[in-house]
Amino acid sequence: xxxxxxxxxxxxxxxxxxxxxxxxxxxxxxxxxxxxxxxxxxxxxxxxxxxxxxxxxxxxxxxxxxxxxxxxxxxxxxxxxxxxxxxxxxxxxxxxxxxxxxxxxxxxxxxxxxxxxxxxxxxxxxxxxxxxxxxxxxxxxxxxxxxxxxxxxxxxxxxxxxxxxxxxxxxxxxxxxx
Amino acid sequence: xxxxxxxxxxxxxxxxxxxxxxxxxxxxxxxxxxxxxxxxxxxxxxxxxxxxxxxxxxxxxxxxxxxxxxxxxxxxxxxxxxxxxxxxxxxxxxxxxxxxxxxxxxxxxxxxxxxxxxxxxxxxxxxxxxxxxxxxxxxxxxxxxxxx
Numbered sequence: 600x601x602x603x604x605x606x607x608x609x610x611x612x613x614x615x616x617x618x619x620x621x622x623x624x625x626x627x628x629x630x631x632x633x634x635x636x637x638x639x640x641x642x643x644x645x646x647x648x649x650x651x652x653x654x655x656x657x658x659x660x661x662x663x664x665x666x667x668x669x670x671x672x673x674x675x676x677x678x679x680x681x682x683x684x685x686x687x688x689x690x691x692x693x694x695x696x697x698x699x700x701x702x703x704x705x706x707x708x709x710x711x712x713x714x715x716x717x718x719x720x721x722x723x724x725x726x727x728x729x730x731x732x733x734x735x736x737x738x739x740x741x742x743x744x745x746x747x748x749x750x751x752x753x754x755x756x757x758x759x760x761x762x763x764x765x766x767x768x769x770x771x772x773x774x775x776x777x
Numbered sequence: 778x779x780x781x782x783x784x785x786x787x788x789x790x791x792x793x794x795x796x797x798x799x800x801x802x803x804x805x806x807x808x809x810x811x812x813x814x815x816x817x818x819x820x821x822x823x824x825x826x827x828x829x830x831x832x833x834x835x836x837x838x839x840x841x842x843x844x845x846x847x848x849x850x851x852x853x854x855x856x857x858x859x860x861x862x863x864x865x866x867x868x869x870x871x872x873x874x875x876x877x878x879x880x881x882x883x884x885x886x887x888x889x890x891x892x893x894x895x896x897x898x899x900x901x902x903x904x905x906x907x908x909x910x911x912x913x914x915x916x917x918x919x920x921x922x923x924x925x
Contacts, residue, residue: 643853643884646845 615653616738622659628746630705654722661698661727698727846877853884867898
């Protein structure tokens, strides 16, 4: 193999580190996307028994979005196996206790249930905010786009844009509580 | 194994058990256990099971390879930023009759050819469905898509 081709082979089979911002993204969609990259289904050289998966770093797991009233209405259940061992907890409470739990659960369940699942899950690194250890961040070379196009929040607008935005009525001091 | 045609014929048409045993042992030479290499009754059970698995696996292998090839084609289309259904439709319309196996090989070893095929599929769809010459989207060929 020539010198250039050897480099190409290395580049094709190397394990890439991706980073994904979970800010205002749906938890289920992230699970699907991350499990796809971790298994290696995004590569044309994919095979289930050859180790072609990549690492994925998920950041801002605290800022996940659930539509509707799911934060109050979605209930996560578990049973310890003993008597009176049923645990029921609403989504917001679970998120309070461990902000990375919901995302990790979704990703784990999307990876197919076989002996490779635990090793592949070890290649998923979830952090609740943007503080990622240096030894992980220095490996990252690619940015993944989240499944949901992020809408602009009020905090993302600049002061000039807010002032120049067309208004329905004028803010007169007579109409404001003082 | 059988050095002369006479011996081979003898094993098949006469009921000499030794030759039958020899034919069986031929298949079991790679077994690790000594008892399976020498004791024919035990070995026959293993061999029979293996041949049954092989027969049933012929269909399963086809099923599995089709799934794998489809997954690889979807990955290749994702790399080139086109939907895989759109790609197949466009290729069909333009009369390119490459099968999944060949498309996989092209996407792995001839990426620029595959890029041109993607462009062909898009162009065909635009011209046949819309009937209008539209400018094609600018395509960056890169496996890692960075959107800043």
